[in-house]
Amino acid sequence: MARLIAKTPAEGLLPVEVAGVRLSEVDPGGLTSVAALGGADIGAALKAATGASLPGPGATTTGRGGARVVWFGVRHVLVMGPPVAALDGAAVTDQSDAWCTLRLDGAGARDVLARLTPLDLRPSSFAEGATARTLLGHMQASITRVEDDAYLILVFRSMAKTAVHEITEAMESRAARLRLT
Template identity: 45%
Template sequence: MARLIAKSALMGLLPVTVGGISLTEVETGPVTSIAPFKGQSRAVSAVLKERVGLRFPPVNRAVAAGDVRLIWAGKGRALMLGAKPEGLEGLAAMTDQTGANAVLRIEGEAVEDVLARLIPMDLRSTVFKTGHTARTMLAHMQVSVTRVGADAFEIMAMRSMAGTLVHDLEQAAKGVMARRALG
């Protein structure tokens, strides 16, 4: 009988370090898409607050409590990472997304310069603060980018794009580090 082995989307691709930039895999735990039914947004938010201590995230925001995170994922939709939602039956459409995405953390002093080469939006800390999130393009891929610290971001892309995601980030980091070395 065949024995199946679960593999992450980024297995064998990370970690990567280029100069002061590091790419590491983020272990998300369960991932569930939550889309409140019409007229149920407040009820969903109340249940989430009661069960996990978090309200449904506002547009372009991510919220966290312990190991559980809610990330805005588009109009009327959020992703819950780190726990399975409970008590939302009849209030929201829920879809298990565990394993569907590659999620990595990119961090380092020059991280904004690296991402500026690939993402067509202003990610400077004065504009895109910790807890801000956006659906955008990274090179030619659709991604979710969330600032998780002063010099750290989490990037989520479709699992099928994991290799390309790591390659593009690594090449951009090499370019930034080479330019900095030249002074």
Template identity: 30%
Template sequence: MSNAVSALNGKTAVGDVTVSDAGLQGMITLRGDLGAKKLRTVCTDLTGVAFCEQGKANTAGDKGLCWMSPDELLVLVPYADVGAAIAQIDKAMKGTHYLAENLSDARALITVSGPYAREVVAKLAPVDLHPATFQPGTFRRTHLGQVAAAFWMEDTDTVQVICFRSVADYAFDLLAESAKAGPVGHL
């Protein structure tokens, strides 16, 4: 049996803003009726965070819930716990229409942290990242450069970026170059 490795294998670019591989992260896509009590309960039981509303992410360490669409959540759990988490979802959702799939090895998680992390991402994504609009806990699915990505602000100086594993190097390099260029000063 081989050992799991993250898409970026610990890659880091250090400067005023650090871009780093966040390592292995358990990610489950959960589709269903987001208003259903069963779904909400199993999600909050698994993660220990409040259920997220539209356009939001509620995270605590390597656990959390991210709103993906009107019928889809991204459930974050420790990488080693994904199998047990899906079994718990299956048990809780029995008899209802839902889909729970492990995406952990198909995605990469990149952390952008530092005093102008917001600007690093703003240069690459067609999203209004002004502090009045994009607060910690705000979540967006969009693009970074030419690739699909999603991101949320963990705090005022930290942005978590999710992309497909196949484009992780491109997304990382794009973020690292954006960080090297320095702040724009408009946010």
């Protein structure tokens, strides 16, 4: 039987550091999509399964075992961390292999991201713990501000190389601008 070797989406491409901003790939542990079916209220079931409350639009919550629940769309959240078993009233799917999870951190990470996304990244509208589905260049992405100067960026696995290229280019453009001033 063939022995398959697991590769992370951005294997061999990262980490990259330019002018104090680092882009690295992180292993989220697991990614589970939880979508409420119809008008089902899944708050209690999610709380029982993960220890985290159901985040509203643009919010994240945390639960047991480092679980981070990220709002992912209309009546739809993504659980990063321990796998989630079936929940009543929800469509639960394992998407661990479907997304590339990147972390952009360091002073200036916000300036780099601002070159790629139309999102308002100012702290007043995108505080720590905030999340958004938005565009990164031409890619659909999920961006979460996990620390003051650190962002988690999820793109489709098939876009990993493009995402790394675009973010690296934005990091270099920012560095070039800094050299002028």
